[in-house]
Amino acid sequence: xxxxxxxxxxxxxxxxxxxxxxxxxxxxxxxxxxxxxxxxxxxxxxxxxxxxxxxxxxxxxxxxxxxxxxxxxxxxxxxxxxxxxxxxxxxxxxxxxxxxxxxxxxxxxxxxxxxxxxxxxxxxxxxxxxxxxxxxxxxxxxxxxxxxxxxxxxxxxxxxxxxxxxxxxxxxxxxxxxxxxxxxxxxxxxxxxxxxxxxxxxxxxxxxxxxxxxxxxxxxxxxxxxxxxxxxxxxxxxxxxxxxxxxxxxxxxxxxxx
Numbered sequence: 001x002x003x004x005x006x007x008x009x010x011x012x013x014x015x016x017x018x019x020x021x022x023x024x025x026x027x028x029x030x031x032x033x034x035x036x037x038x039x040x041x042x043x044x045x046x047x048x049x050x051x052x053x054x055x056x057x058x059x060x061x062x063x064x065x066x067x068x069x070x071x072x073x074x075x076x077x078x079x080x081x082x083x084x085x086x087x088x089x090x091x092x093x094x095x096x097x098x099x100x101x102x103x104x105x106x107x108x109x110x111x112x113x114x115x116x117x118x119x120x121x122x123x124x125x126x127x128x129x130x131x132x133x134x135x136x137x138x139x140x141x142x143x144x145x146x147x148x149x150x151x152x153x154x155x156x157x158x159x160x161x162x163x164x165x166x167x168x169x170x171x172x173x174x175x176x177x178x179x180x181x182x183x184x185x186x187x188x189x190x191x192x193x194x195x196x197x198x199x200x201x202x203x204x205x206x207x208x209x210x211x212x213x214x215x216x217x218x219x220x221x222x223x224x225x226x227x228x229x230x231x232x233x234x235x236x237x238x239x240x241x242x243x244x245x246x247x248x249x250x251x252x253x254x255x256x257x258x
Contacts, residue, residue: 005153011046012146019139023131027113027123031106034098034135041095041142050145054092058084065096066103073110077117080134091141094134 018040025033041047072078080097083090101107107127116129 008046008146008150008153011044012150014040015044015047015142015146019143022135023139025127025131027108027127030127031102031108034107035102038095038098038102046146046149047142050142051092051095054088054141055096058086058089059092059096060084060089063093063096065093065100069097069100069104069112072115073104073112076111077115078111079115083137087137087141087144090137091145094138094141098135098138 018037022033022037041051068080072080083093101112107113107130108123113123113126113130116126116133118125118129120126
């Protein structure tokens with residue numbers, strides 16, 4: 001793998017981790033989450049160049065994000081709509097809208113979220129719906145660009161990283177980050193309809209263990225030099241805190257990798 005390919009692979013890791021964090025945000029941390037994501041994509045030259053190209057060459061002339069945000073915020077039930085049909089224009093518009101929101105009073109002020117109730121009066125649900133219907137356009141646009149860039153640079157399927165979300169449910173608890181290495185497969189699934197904290201924790205524990213087992217099985221088929229990659233997988237999947245507390249004596253695998 002060339003240095004450029006390694007850098008792109010690392011960028012894909014970082015980008016998906018940051019996007020995943022933002023998409024999981026709730027009402028009380030949504031502004032910080034969006035601000036962190038914007039700061040990240042602006043700090044990465046490859047993504048920043050893409051966004052600058054989107055804004056300069058694909059966003060319609062006269063597009064005023066600040067004015068649009070003020071209109072949506074001032075009218076009950078109004079939503080952001082009529083995005084560009086091209087994914088680059090769409091990416092540029094959402095990027096400018098998020099910048100304008102952060103530059104004004106943030107997501108939790110005014111009526112910005114009320115258009116995303118979808119029958120629910122819970123603000124966390126409104127945030128999730130806003131993420132699905134607006135922010136996701138930017139996330140997917142950047143993801144598409146980076147994936148196409150990877151294909152152009154000759155990154156194989158073994159180095160492909162994908163951020164997945166079941167948007168049909170309108171629930172960002174379905175977000176999952178997966179990576180495959182050398183034709184191995186890692187699967188992470190989360191289930192809706194869980195009632196109670198204990199049941200949710202047990203479900204998360206089972207899912208973490210299943211994913212970690214996938215990694216261990218993959219490890220047994222891979223060269224010893226890939227140990228670090230597998231460890232990175234566990235970290236990026238966000239399983240460290242779920243795996244560490246497990247009772248090793250009662251599990252079918254041991255976690256020490258040579």
